Amino acid sequence: MVETRHQTQLLTLLRDEGPMSRVELGERLELPRARVGAEVARLAEVGLVETAGPSASRGGRRSTLVRLAGDLRVLSVDVGATSVGVALTDASCEVLVHTVEDCDVRQGPHAVLKRVTALAEKIREEAPGKLIAAGIGLPGPVSFAEGMAVAPPIMPGWDRFSVRDHLGGLLRCPVTVDNDVNSMALGERHAGVARSIDDLVFVKIGTGIGCGIVLGGKVYRGVAGTAGDIGHIRLDDYGPTCACGETGCLEAYFGGAALARDGLTLARSGRSTYLADVVAARGAITAQDVGRAAASGDFGAVNLIRDGGRRLGQVVASLVSFVNPGMVVIGGGVAQLGHQLLAEIRSSVYRRSLPLATGNLPIVLSELGDTAGVIGAAWSATDRAFTLSS
Numbered sequence: 526m527v528e529t530r531h532q533t534q535l536l537t538l539l540r541d542e543g544p545m546s547r548v549e550l551g552e553r554l555e556l557p558r559a560r561v562g563a564e565v566a567r568l569a570e571v572g573l574v575e576t577a578g579p580s581a582s583r584g585g586r587r588s589t590l591v592r593l594a595g596d597l598r599v600l601s602v603d604v605g606a607t608s609v610g611v612a613l614t615d616a617s618c619e620v621l622v623h624t625v626e627d628c629d630v631r632q633g634p635h636a637v638l639k640r641v642t643a644l645a646e647k648i649r650e651e652a653p654g655k656l657i658a659a660g661i662g663l664p665g666p667v668s669f670a671e672g673m674a675v676a677p678p679i680m681p682g683w684d685r686f687s688v689r690d691h692l693g694g695l696l697r698c699p700v701t702v703d704n705d706v707n708s709m710a711l712g713e714r715h716a717g718v719a720r721s722i723d724d725l726v727f728v729k730i731g732t733g734i735g736c737g738i739v740l741g742g743k744v745y746r747g748v749a750g751t752a753g754d755i756g757h758i759r760l761d762d763y764g765p766t767c768a769c770g771e772t773g774c775l776e777a778y779f780g781g782a783a784l785a786r787d788g789l790t791l792a793r794s795g796r797s798t799y800l801a802d803v804v805a806a807r808g809a810i811t812a813q814d815v816g817r818a819a820a821s822g823d824f825g826a827v828n829l830i831r832d833g834g835r836r837l838g839q840v841v842a843s844l845v846s847f848v849n850p851g852m853v854v855i856g857g858g859v860a861q862l863g864h865q866l867l868a869e870i871r872s873s874v875y876r877r878s879l880p881l882a883t884g885n886l887p888i889v890l891s892e893l894g895d896t897a898g899v900i901g902a903a904w905s906a907t908d909r910a911f912t913l914s915s
Contacts, residue, residue, distance in 0.1 A: 536911040544577045544592035598654035602661040603898030606732035611644040612899035621652040633682035658910035660701045660902030662708035672702040678769040701905040707744045710737025711901030718892035726850045729857035732781040779833030781812040788815040797825040816862040834866045838873020845878045856891030
């Protein structure tokens, strides 16, 4: 649909900054008025832009605003280890409909993507329009260029399965595939607490632990797409066994599964009456149970969170020293443990990093919660949809 580089620039500008007059577009893109008019006319013909009423007066006759077409839709998907979120956004990546359901990623790609398409059909009925692209985040290492997961530790059956081609065939639109934490980092960069910050680190603490790195306003993925895989940094050669098969990884100490494991140990050893009551009632412990126990003042649960936050802070301190970001954002399900966890991470980072790196460094909780991933996935999808067609 997109035919020229100037059309890509025009669509991206309207997505990022909202409706503009042709005069403003010409000034921002440094194009003559006739060229802007021709590009806008062509994009209007193919249904990508539309007029949106008069602009604010700049003296003389008011010009007409141009905006992205209101009926454009982007499907965005955030696949987690134990849940899947599916959203429909407009072309400016504003969420129109969002639903989250329990879903075990270990069921394999066919079952999970079938569920995704079923949820997509359901929410598209609630916000009908023209689907122009889709984006999906996966909880494992992803080759962004190939659109597939590569040797993901917690995703049996997904290795080198072409998610992009499979989902594109089902949805009949272009699809982008990325690591879920990269999508979350993009979401926070464009619509969350890190708006307009070009250099940031986003740390997700969920079932596992991952990190999205944004440099110069763009996700840094590394050569093979594994940049930010901090969950498998080894802290101790003789530590607990990790899902990746190694021992002593950060994730083995402080992912959601590790918190649940250690919470169960507390309950069975009698060191947490709160968690012992949970086990008696349900027979199992979750990371959220540990958080509730800590919030109630349970000493054992508080120590678990402090110890985990300290270990995570050690790794984040190394990132801060190496990358020197403008902000660190903490998100994911376990981040809902809140300010007790945040305080421990901050303490470790500020104590271990150079004062020059941390002097004006905010370390904050995610503002978007479970919508960060779907907003970021939509952003990646529109980048592709607005790119010059090959």
